[in-house]
Amino acid sequence: MEKTLVVILTLLTASGILTQKDMDGKVFLMPRETSTSYVRLYPMRNGPIANLTVCLKCHTELARTYSLFSLATANKYNDFLMFHYTNRFSIYVGNQQLFFNIPSTAELRSICVSWGSLSGEVVLWINGNPYPRKIIMKGYRVNSNPIIIIGQEQDSYGGGFDAAQSFVGEISDLHMWDRVLSSQDLMDVLYNSNMSGNVINWQNLTYETKGEVLVLPQLCKLNYKPDCCNIPT
Numbered sequence: 001m002e003k004t005l006v007v008i009l010t011l012l013t014a015s016g017i018l019t020q021k022d023m024d025g026k027v028f029l030m031p032r033e034t035s036t037s038y039v040r041l042y043p044m045r046n047g048p049i050a051n052l053t054v055c056l057k058c059h060t061e062l063a064r065t066y067s068l069f070s071l072a073t074a075n076k077y078n079d080f081l082m083f084h085y086t087n088r089f090s091i092y093v094g095n096q097q098l099f100f101n102i103p104s105t106a107e108l109r110s111i112c113v114s115w116g117s118l119s120g121e122v123v124l125w126i127n128g129n130p131y132p133r134k135i136i137m138k139g140y141r142v143n144s145n146p147i148i149i150i151g152q153e154q155d156s157y158g159g160g161f162d163a164a165q166s167f168v169g170e171i172s173d174l175h176m177w178d179r180v181l182s183s184q185d186l187m188d189v190l191y192n193s194n195m196s197g198n199v200i201n202w203q204n205l206t207y208e209t210k211g212e213v214l215v216l217p218q219l220c221k222l223n224y225k226p227d228c229c230n231i232p233t
């Protein structure tokens with residue numbers, strides 16, 4: 001399971017350190033509530049995007065609102081956003097918002113969201129459980145040149161952060177595709193961990209951290225099965 005780093009490409013930029021590496025078995029830990037700590041993820045494709053799927057695992061004890069995945073474009077700061085309210089989960093596409101009622105718990109969660117422009121269908125899976133599907137922004141395309149940030153929610157293109165919406169906890173296994181994954185594909189993502197995103201690939205992640213963000217080994221639930229980090233179990 002533990003893979004060695006495939007590539008370490010480190011470029012010094014004016015603002016931070018751009019890193020490219022295999023994050024398999026690793027998490028980003030955002031240990032504190034701030035408006036300054038976050039990770040910017042650099043996508044391998046720049047859009048526009050007519051179909052998408054994002055999967056990630058998150059672990060937090062937050063009982064307030066927080067952003068999980070913030071994709072802003074030049075004119076739409078919530079062009080695609082995964083946002084958590086207490087007992088509600090919200091998806092934005094093209095600044096339009098919809099809600100799913102979900103139980104609030106502190107367990108490790110695997111979350112996958114897909115949206116397809118043709119039907120406008122949004123599918124939310126939490127720990128492998130699908131929620132009733134909803135429709136939003138039929139015919140729309142998420143704009144080109146996104147800025148993708150985890151840890152903070154963008155209220156401008158690449159900024160406008162609010163500590164009260166920051167993420168505190170661990171995020172891992174984040175992949176993004178420019179298509180709607182089938183249930184069978186999602187089985188492979190969740191149980192076999194052998195599907196990599198073609199827009200964002202956790203196994204070949206190009207990212208930049210700002211403020212206090214740590215890269216740590218994933219902690220698994222202690223049980224007798226060696227491959228315990230695959231959830232749901």
Ligand SMILES: *[C@@H]1O[C@H](CO)[C@@H](O)[C@H](O)[C@H]1NC(C)=O
Nearest residue numbers: 006007020043044204205206
């Ligand atoms: C990793 O990502 C970089 C930059 O996006 C890309 O050029 C490279 O081909 C990728 N490597 C693999 C093994 O996919």
Ligand SMILES: *[C@@H]1O[C@H](CO)[C@@H](O)[C@H](O)[C@H]1NC(C)=O
Nearest residue numbers: 049050051116117118178180
């Ligand atoms: C998006 O998905 C639909 C339905 O699967 C497909 O017909 C369409 O060609 C896709 N669009 C793009 C740009 O991939």
Ligand SMILES: *[C@@H]1O[C@H](CO)[C@@H](O)[C@H](O)[C@H]1NC(C)=O
Nearest residue numbers: 187188189192193194195196
């Ligand atoms: C992932 O693993 C499963 C089970 O071993 C296999 O059926 C599937 O074809 C694999 N998918 C990919 C994309 O490698």
